[in-house]
Amino acid sequence: MYRSCVVAVRLTVTGLLLRFSALAGASELPALASNQETGPESSRSGEVGIEVGALTFVGTDLHLFYRLADSPWMIGFRYLDYEDDFISIDFDNTDRETQTVTGPFVRYLFEPGRARSWYLAGSMYQVTQKIECGGISDEDRASGLFFGGGLMGRRDSLISYNVGLMLSPGMSLSTDNGQCSSETDGGIDGVLSLMIVFN
Numbered sequence: 001m002y003r004s005c006v007v008a009v010r011l012t013v014t015g016l017l018l019r020f021s022a023l024a025g026a027s028e029l030p031a032l033a034s035n036q037e038t039g040p041e042s043s044r045s046g047e048v049g050i051e052v053g054a055l056t057f058v059g060t061d062l063h064l065f066y067r068l069a070d071s072p073w074m075i076g077f078r079y080l081d082y083e084d085d086f087i088s089i090d091f092d093n094t095d096r097e098t099q100t101v102t103g104p105f106v107r108y109l110f111e112p113g114r115a116r117s118w119y120l121a122g123s124m125y126q127v128t129q130k131i132e133c134g135g136i137s138d139e140d141r142a143s144g145l146f147f148g149g150g151l152m153g154r155r156d157s158l159i160s161y162n163v164g165l166m167l168s169p170g171m172s173l174s175t176d177n178g179q180c181s182s183e184t185d186g187g188i189d190g191v192l193s194l195m196i197v198f199n
Helices: 001-037 054-058
Strands: 046-055 060-070 074-084 096-109 116-131 136-153 157-174 181-199
Touching: 046 054, 054 060, 054 074, 060 181, 074 116, 096 136, 116 157, 116 181, 136 181
Parallel strands: none
Antiparallel strands: 046 060, 046 181, 060 074, 074 096, 096 116, 116 136, 136 157, 157 181
8 A cells, every 4th residue: 555655656746747847848949939030040031132233334234133031042133224335436426326134133142141152143134226326226126045143242241242244145136227237146244233232
């Protein structure tokens, strides 16, 4: 009779200890989850930003982009529009060529968690070429895939940089208004820009 009481007391104490440890473990789980949710990385939903390119001095050179936090993928939209006096030897300022490039792009960062990362990029751009001389204009337009890559640096700060090059070997543009002409074989999109990250 005494032996069975001792066994019952031991079982009861063991059960209380198991219940106490289970409750203690359960109370620790929400604390760990809340600590992870309040961390610096998880509080960021991603980065949204804009790139202002070097061709802004002669036109408009912009990239708008978005990247999920900790993701190597970046998506965005390109808008480039610049004008050039393409026949400058005759000192006629009315001779102009305008290039416009628009379309979406995607980049894959090799080291998204570091301050500097090389990347590969692809895009589907529409390119419009327009010439004007002697008061007469002509225009040609083509769409094509561009592929390339580059280097982005210090993306963890407000202002970063991007240097890249994208090519479209199959793209061809031809304009001729009877007085002047311009032909482009292969598309080139060079990038030299400052990046402003908003969050």
